[in-house]
Amino acid sequence: xxxxxxxxxxxxxxxxxxxxxxxxxxxxxxxxxxxxxxxxxxxxxxxxxxxxxxxxxxxxxxxxxxxxxxxxxxxxxxxxxxxxxxxxxxxxxxxxxxxxxxxxxxxxxxxxxxxxxxxxxxxxxxxxxxxxxxxxxxxxxxxxxxxxxxxxxxxxxxxxxxxxxxxxxxxxxxxxxxxxxxxxxxxxxxxxxxxxxxxxxxxxxxxxxxxxxxxxxxxxxxxxxxxxxxxxxxxxxxxxxxxxxxxxxxxxxxxxxxxxxxxxxxxxxxxxxxxxxxxxxxxxxxxxxxxxxxxxxxxxxxxxxxxxxxxxxxxxxxxxxxxxxxxxxxxxxxxxxxxxxxxxxxxxxxxxxxxxxxxxxxxxxxxxxxxxxxxxxxxxxxxxxxxxxxxxxxxxxxxxxxxxxxxxxxxxxxxxxxxxxxxxxxxxxxxxxxxxxxxxxxxxxxxxxxxxxxxxxxxxxxxxxxxxxxxxxxxxxxxxxxxxxxxxxxxxxxxxxxxxx
Amino acid sequence: xxxxxxxxxxxxxxxxxxxxxxxxxxxxxxxxxxxxxxxxxxxxxxxxxxxxxxxxxxxxxxxxxxxxxxxxxxxxxxxxxxxxxxxxxxxxxxxxxxxxxxxxxxxxxxxxxxxxxxxxxxxxxxxxxxxxxxxxxxxxxxxxxxxxxxxxxxxxxxxxxxxxxxxxxxxxxxxxxxxxxxxxxxxxxxxxxxxxxxxxxxxxxxxxxxxxxxxxxxxxxxxxxxxxxxxxxxxxxxxxxxxxxxxxxxxxxxxxxxxxxxxxxxxxxxx
Ligand SMILES: Nc1ncnc2c1ncn2[C@@H]1O[C@H](COP(=O)(O)OP(=O)(O)OP(=O)(O)O)[C@@H](O)[C@H]1O
Ligand SMILES: [Mg+2]
Numbered sequence: 001x002x003x004x005x006x007x008x009x010x011x012x013x014x015x016x017x018x019x020x021x022x023x024x025x026x027x028x029x030x031x032x033x034x035x036x037x038x039x040x041x042x043x044x045x046x047x048x049x050x051x052x053x054x055x056x057x058x059x060x061x062x063x064x065x066x067x068x069x070x071x072x073x074x075x076x077x078x079x080x081x082x083x084x085x086x087x088x089x090x091x092x093x094x095x096x097x098x099x100x101x102x103x104x105x106x107x108x109x110x111x112x113x114x115x116x117x118x119x120x121x122x123x124x125x126x127x128x129x130x131x132x133x134x135x136x137x138x139x140x141x142x143x144x145x146x147x148x149x150x151x152x153x154x155x156x157x158x159x160x161x162x163x164x165x166x167x168x169x170x171x172x173x174x175x176x177x178x179x180x181x182x183x184x185x186x187x188x189x190x191x192x193x194x195x196x197x198x199x200x201x202x203x204x205x206x207x208x209x210x211x212x213x214x215x216x217x218x219x220x221x222x223x224x225x226x227x228x229x230x231x232x233x234x235x236x237x238x239x240x241x242x243x244x245x246x247x248x249x250x251x252x253x254x255x256x257x258x259x260x261x262x263x264x265x266x267x268x269x270x271x272x273x274x275x276x277x278x279x280x281x282x283x284x285x286x287x288x289x290x291x292x293x294x295x296x297x298x299x300x301x302x303x304x305x306x307x308x309x310x311x312x313x314x315x316x317x318x319x320x321x322x323x324x325x326x327x328x329x330x331x332x333x334x335x336x337x338x339x340x341x342x343x344x345x346x347x348x349x350x351x352x353x354x355x356x357x358x359x360x361x362x363x364x365x366x367x368x369x370x371x372x373x374x375x376x377x378x379x380x381x382x383x384x385x386x387x388x389x390x391x392x393x394x395x396x397x398x399x400x401x402x403x404x405x406x407x408x409x410x411x412x413x414x415x416x417x418x419x420x421x422x423x424x425x426x427x428x429x430x431x432x433x434x435x436x437x438x439x440x441x442x443x444x445x446x447x448x449x450x451x452x453x454x455x456x457x458x459x460x461x462x463x464x465x466x467x468x469x470x471x472x473x474x475x476x477x478x479x480x481x482x483x484x485x486x487x488x489x490x491x492x493x494x495x496x497x498x499x500x501x
Numbered sequence: 502x503x504x505x506x507x508x509x510x511x512x513x514x515x516x517x518x519x520x521x522x523x524x525x526x527x528x529x530x531x532x533x534x535x536x537x538x539x540x541x542x543x544x545x546x547x548x549x550x551x552x553x554x555x556x557x558x559x560x561x562x563x564x565x566x567x568x569x570x571x572x573x574x575x576x577x578x579x580x581x582x583x584x585x586x587x588x589x590x591x592x593x594x595x596x597x598x599x600x601x602x603x604x605x606x607x608x609x610x611x612x613x614x615x616x617x618x619x620x621x622x623x624x625x626x627x628x629x630x631x632x633x634x635x636x637x638x639x640x641x642x643x644x645x646x647x648x649x650x651x652x653x654x655x656x657x658x659x660x661x662x663x664x665x666x667x668x669x670x671x672x673x674x675x676x677x678x679x680x681x682x683x684x685x686x687x688x689x690x691x692x693x694x695x696x697x698x699x700x701x702x703x704x705x706x707x708x709x710x711x712x713x714x715x716x717x718x719x720x721x722x723x724x725x726x727x728x729x730x731x732x733x734x735x736x737x738x739x740x741x742x743x744x745x746x747x748x749x750x751x752x753x754x755x756x757x758x759x760x761x762x763x764x765x766x767x768x769x770x771x772x
Contacts, residue, residue, distance in 0.1 A: 228615075228616040228617075229615070229616050232615035233601070233602075233604075233610075234605070234616075236594070236601055236605060237602060237605040239593075239594055240591045240602040240605075243592055243593055243594060244589050244590070244591060244592075246553075246589060247585065247590065249573045250573055250574075250583055250589070251577060251603040251605075251669075252574045252577030252582075252605070252606025252672055253574060254606070265612075
């Protein structure tokens with residue numbers, strides 16, 4: 001049995017490395033906290049607002065990823081769950097002054113009773129007056145987003161039920177429909193008493209939504225829960241459902257329970273994200289929860305890597321960055337400037353093309369298309385430098401931000417359909433180049449020995465039980481086993497590594 | 502009392518009767534093979550037993566309890582697991598994860614305690630991993646070591662079949678339904694899998710029902726053979742008896758050829 005080797009540690013990480021990885025994670029968190037502290041000391045800047053937005057959308061995308069990535073169900077109704085969380089939080093923490101304004105406003109549809117719904121009143125009701133002071137607002141906010149999450153989770157339960165009968169595109173349409181129903185019914189008579197119809201609740205505190213501590217704290221909590229869930233038995237069951245429903249059920253996995261569970265947990269965090277989102281925006285309105293929101297999340301998920309929490313966060317960072325810092329793209333510039341920028345973009349593209357080819361070990365590294373790109377860049381620069389008469393005038397890049405994001409997404413989908421990170425999660429071992437994506441040379445030798453009768457001539461009577469192994473037809477199977485890398489799979493890069501090995 | 506009792510089982514798809522009044526039983530510790538030409542309704546019987554289809558008529562009892570109408574996943578809880586004729590592994594998961602996922606149904610822990618990694622959950626998880634390696638060890642070292650953490654899609658076809666069998670064993674079932682376990686394997690791999698199936702019974706304590714086209718394998722390990730043709734059971738008995746049964750030869754070779762041959766039944770390979 002010695003030749004067979006002992007089964008490796010399950011997570012393939014030896015204890016020493018695990019200690020090191022934990023240490024590295026702690027250091028990274030520490031550095032992150034220091035950076036956030038530094039930003040905080042600068043006051044509320046655009047950067048800290050963008051970071052807060054990243055964290056809020058991160059909560060939303062990571063939770064959507066549970067349905068889309070882990071459970072493998074395309075859900076398009078995430079904005080609906082966020083709306084429920086957002087409105088609940090808004091109603092629950094609205095301050096007295098804002099309530100008084102709504103009550104006196106002629107167009108308001110709210111009543112005194114519905115305006116009396118607040119965490120403050122709940123706490124008073126159970127005699128916890130100590131928690132209703134202005135400096136305990138954070139407690140009330142926490143309670144509010146938690147309740148918002150619960151409300152959304154309840155909606156998730158309802159939306160999850162059709163997922164038991166429907167699959168694929170049909171289910172996607174249903175989730176989309178649910179999201180829209182939630183959004184549209186919020187303004188109907190039925191709920192207008194609680195949502196204030198089209199007016200919503202203006203004047204919400206931004207104290208939490210724009211605080212990097214709050215948003216990153218909740219993001220950290222979300223990531224903690226989601227990653228623990230993903231790497232637990234429940235996560236495996238959900239991934240099994242994603243891979244093959246029929247097989248999952250045949251292995252005893254309860255499809256209904258696990259799907260609905262996924263929806264409920266995901267919706268809960270979407271509700272929490274909704275609460276933070278309205279706080280970031282400083283108010284609640286119906287048009288803060290358009291389908292566009294879900295679309296942005298989907299872009300983030302596909303660009304980063306469906307199913308990978310780290311990938312999704314990377315994708316979110318990209319989307320939030322373009323949203324927040326994309327406005328220079330939409331300004332008015334002279335045509336000469338546009339041409340120069342185009343030239344710079346082409347230079348960048350040439351560089352990326354060469355980098356891409358060398359990373360993929362494609363030859364020749366300098367493909368002719370890179371030459372064309374570089375040529376076009378030079379041409380653009382030359383024309384811009386000459387500045388001929390037809391370059392007079394200006395042009396305003398309306399919508400360039402969306403175009404830029406779309407082009408970026410197309411590029412990612414073409415060159416890396418699995419997303420920037422792919423299915424894998426970030427790991428220190430991976431970063432330090434220790435990740436095992438294939439067998440070592442020793443293991444290859446052993447594998448060849450196992451399956452190749454030339455190396456292991458003890459014939460087919462060799463008893464499998466005694467540790468040696470029955471060989472197979474000469475050469476054939478061995479070749480098959482060793483060439484596993486040829487079976488390429490679009491979603492994973494490990495086979496590439498094997499092919500190289 | 503037999504472990505599995507199937508009585509007058511009937512199932513039609515539209516006008517086609519895929520299973521027609523089939524009755525048989527399987528005792529504990531037996532290896533029973535179901536054979537028959539393509540389209541005879543062998544896989545349909547597995548689908549009926551595991552609750553994928555609901556029979557039109559008839560009764561299926563497992564350990565004395567009727568399981569007709571029980572959900573597919575509940576049937577696994579009762580102790581029946583299967584493999585698929587066309588592999589159905591969780592392709593993007595690793596070998597280990599595949600075998601672990603098959604044990605999820607027995608987990609006695611809420612999702613919250615799984616997230617919090619309570620001591621009870623940790624213990625069960627460790628136990629699941631033990632069972633997983635134990636089942637994979639049936640197939641020798643070839644699924645161990647680095648293979649444990651390889652995604653299934655890099656495995657060879659034969660190895661995928663092995664993982665599927667390990668996965669079925671890991672569910673904790675007592676009765677295994679193996680649908681063509683040796684399909685796509687070369688002769689020596691088939692020989693090996695034959696031994697493994699016997700060890701599954703002798704060492705693992707499983708009762709095995711298998712569907713096979715390779716007569717060599719069937720003849721070597723079956724305690725009993727059931728022959729189906731056009732959804733009907735046409736013969737049952739020891740391998741010797743069954744292959745010499747004129748109706749069986751006729752079913753496989755057609756009337757004329759059967760009359761001409763009247764001899765040994767050749768290995769029937771897959772189409
Ligand atoms: N879901 C279904 N709908 C309609 N017809 C079906 C269905 N499942 C099976 N059949 C038909 O029932 C018959 C028996 O099919 P089954 O798959 O059980 O055959 P089999 O004996 O397993 O054959 P093979 O040796 O090719 O695996 C076939 O004619 C098949 O076309
Ligand atoms: Mg079949």
